[in-house]
Amino acid sequence: MLINLTGRRSVRIATFHDALYRCSNCHSFDLDIKVYREFHHFSMIPFRPAGEKEAKIFCNKCGQGLRTESVRREYEKRARTPVYFYLGFILIGLAALGVVGWQFNEDRKANSYIASPQNGDVYLIKDTQLNLSVMRYLRVHEVSADSVYFYPGNLAYLLGSTFDSSDYFQLDFVETHSRAALKQMRDTLGITEVFRDYDNGSGFNRLR
Numbered sequence: 001m002l003i004n005l006t007g008r009r010s011v012r013i014a015t016f017h018d019a020l021y022r023c024s025n026c027h028s029f030d031l032d033i034k035v036y037r038e039f040h041h042f043s044m045i046p047f048r049p050a051g052e053k054e055a056k057i058f059c060n061k062c063g064q065g066l067r068t069e070s071v072r073r074e075y076e077k078r079a080r081t082p083v084y085f086y087l088g089f090i091l092i093g094l095a096a097l098g099v100v101g102w103q104f105n106e107d108r109k110a111n112s113y114i115a116s117p118q119n120g121d122v123y124l125i126k127d128t129q130l131n132l133s134v135m136r137y138l139r140v141h142e143v144s145a146d147s148v149y150f151y152p153g154n155l156a157y158l159l160g161s162t163f164d165s166s167d168y169f170q171l172d173f174v175e176t177h178s179r180a181a182l183k184q185m186r187d188t189l190g191i192t193e194v195f196r197d198y199d200n201g202s203g204f205n206r207l208r
């Protein structure tokens with residue numbers, strides 16, 4: 001079955017009872033007012049209101065409809081558009097907040113790894129040479145009081161941050177950075193990610 005992904009849908013947003021106006025048919029003061037409004041939806045999730053509010057008034061005693069413009073307007077005004085009419089935007093906002101929170105947490109973790117380096121930690125660093133930014137992976141091999149010794153990855157990357165399946169850390173080379181320099185690199189966004197507790201699928205255990 002095919003369904004429309006987008007469209008409008010009408011729902012009742014308020015119900016009132018009124019004992020101030022007289023039914024033109026049976027003259028009783030017993031009116032039921034229902035106010036409707038449409039929303040634009042995407043895949044049945046409301047995104048924003050559509051059109052105007054619309055009040056429907058019926059006598060509770062005899063069922064006669066009441067069409068008095070002023071009474072309708074009054075109740076259309078009183079009926080508030082529910083917040084869930086914006087649900088789609090609210091969900092998008094929450095998702096964005098979630099991403100920001102996750103990123104914040106990742107940043108905090110990376111900072112704490114850099115503050116206390118361990119053997120096996122893998123750093124993704126950005127090098128700028130000849131005005132060209134390249135990304136490289138370094139794997140911590142040894143830590144001393146003031147320096148960190150790394151095995152450098154074999155490849156340099158222009159974009160992206162996935163360790164290539166052909167890349168490995170070179171046991172023949174050791175690259176040294178002072179711990180102070182690493183902190184500074186982190187502050188100037190030269191270290192973009194730090195990995196610890198990774199699994200074998202990451203490829204970070206390939207050393208040659």
Ligand SMILES: [Zn+2]
Pocket residue numbers: 023024025026027028059060061062063064
């Ligand atoms: Zn009536």
